[in-house]
Amino acid sequence: MANLQHSRESFEGEARRTVSPAHRVPSAHSPNLDFLRAVAVLLVYVFHLLITTNTRLPDYFGQFGVLLFFVHTSLVLMFSLERIERNKQELFITFYIRRLFRIYPLSIVCVSIIVLFHLPRAPWWPWSSPDLSTILANIFLYTEFMYKPVVSSVLWSLPYEVAMYLVLPVLYLIGKAYGVRGILALWSLAVVAGIAQPHISGRLEVFQYAPCFIAGVAAYFLGYGIRRHQLPFIGWPLTLVAAAGVLVYGTSREYGLEARWILCLMIGLSAPFFAELRWPALNRVFALISRYSFGVYLTHLHAQWAALVLLKDYPAMVRYAALISLSVGLPIALYHLIEAPMVKVGMRLTEHLSERRSQQSNSTSVVMPVPVPQVPTGQLVTQPPVKQRIGHSSDNRRGQTAAVSSSAH
Numbered sequence: 001m002a003n004l005q006h007s008r009e010s011f012e013g014e015a016r017r018t019v020s021p022a023h024r025v026p027s028a029h030s031p032n033l034d035f036l037r038a039v040a041v042l043l044v045y046v047f048h049l050l051i052t053t054n055t056r057l058p059d060y061f062g063q064f065g066v067l068l069f070f071v072h073t074s075l076v077l078m079f080s081l082e083r084i085e086r087n088k089q090e091l092f093i094t095f096y097i098r099r100l101f102r103i104y105p106l107s108i109v110c111v112s113i114i115v116l117f118h119l120p121r122a123p124w125w126p127w128s129s130p131d132l133s134t135i136l137a138n139i140f141l142y143t144e145f146m147y148k149p150v151v152s153s154v155l156w157s158l159p160y161e162v163a164m165y166l167v168l169p170v171l172y173l174i175g176k177a178y179g180v181r182g183i184l185a186l187w188s189l190a191v192v193a194g195i196a197q198p199h200i201s202g203r204l205e206v207f208q209y210a211p212c213f214i215a216g217v218a219a220y221f222l223g224y225g226i227r228r229h230q231l232p233f234i235g236w237p238l239t240l241v242a243a244a245g246v247l248v249y250g251t252s253r254e255y256g257l258e259a260r261w262i263l264c265l266m267i268g269l270s271a272p273f274f275a276e277l278r279w280p281a282l283n284r285v286f287a288l289i290s291r292y293s294f295g296v297y298l299t300h301l302h303a304q305w306a307a308l309v310l311l312k313d314y315p316a317m318v319r320y321a322a323l324i325s326l327s328v329g330l331p332i333a334l335y336h337l338i339e340a341p342m343v344k345v346g347m348r349l350t351e352h353l354s355e356r357r358s359q360q361s362n363s364t365s366v367v368m369p370v371p372v373p374q375v376p377t378g379q380l381v382t383q384p385p386v387k388q389r390i391g392h393s394s395d396n397r398r399g400q401t402a403a404v405s406s407s408a409h
Contacts, residue, residue: 101346295331
């Protein structure tokens, strides 16, 4: 997502992930995550571009890109949660506020423009006038839970992301307590829930994607970014190709749901074992695509519609020049005008709340002075000998502090 500072912790067969400052590496220094997100958004973009130009690929082509988004999102947000905890901020409220300012402002702007200007849902899908309840469901991203149509075809995945935001802090705490084994146990339970979901309620389709998100959490607690013995980077794109093959094969055998879960877990469990991409030029390209990917995801359908449908009578050179300009220019403009400023607002707000909480904590911890009894002049005051309580000597306190410090690492 946005520029998140990743903290890397070791998991070498232990039941929990411990915090070690020596292992903290910024997210900007993870080209593999930038590569993953760039591949995801490009797959979605190309899939829709081919449909716009009358070449229809199987749906799993675009779906694979969205699944990569899910794994990437949950993995990156684990580092965000770790940073919040390390800064001694309220874990849940800080996380929720920052996600709200990260997702909703740009999404609301895009939905509002689509509704106000009667833009089509997709280049191949004509405008249909939504009622107020549909507009509100799109603005607040709960369409999938209320059986409301989306005003843009790419919005279908965002309600699932928002729903998973609610439980990611809980998954983080469970992972801290029980390690990757606990997360894998939750993944198994999520698979059971995904199988049972169609027999319970269609509104709970988010359970079909829960194992995909949990796979990213597993990657974090398996030790993403701090493995000492790593495989060559080339294995990372090959793993993605193999995962795509799992989806193609599973879908052809009518096991598309199970294939999604397996491929996401495959990506999550293998991600920690590959060395980072070390080609500076490619790193910069993937980092740029990753930075503007949310804007690309939200705007690319209407960039393609404007260039290839509205301008269909113009020469190909004009149409594709417009396509490139809109596909690149819209995400960059929206990022700097809306997305990045709103992320900063969320950061400042949570920092302000954290400062207020710290001030209130300090004010309540002030020790009130104890009144000293008056002693008549000339009367000697004798104090009883101080008895040292067992286990509370200064040496013992130093020993306990050292023990806590060492266990924290």
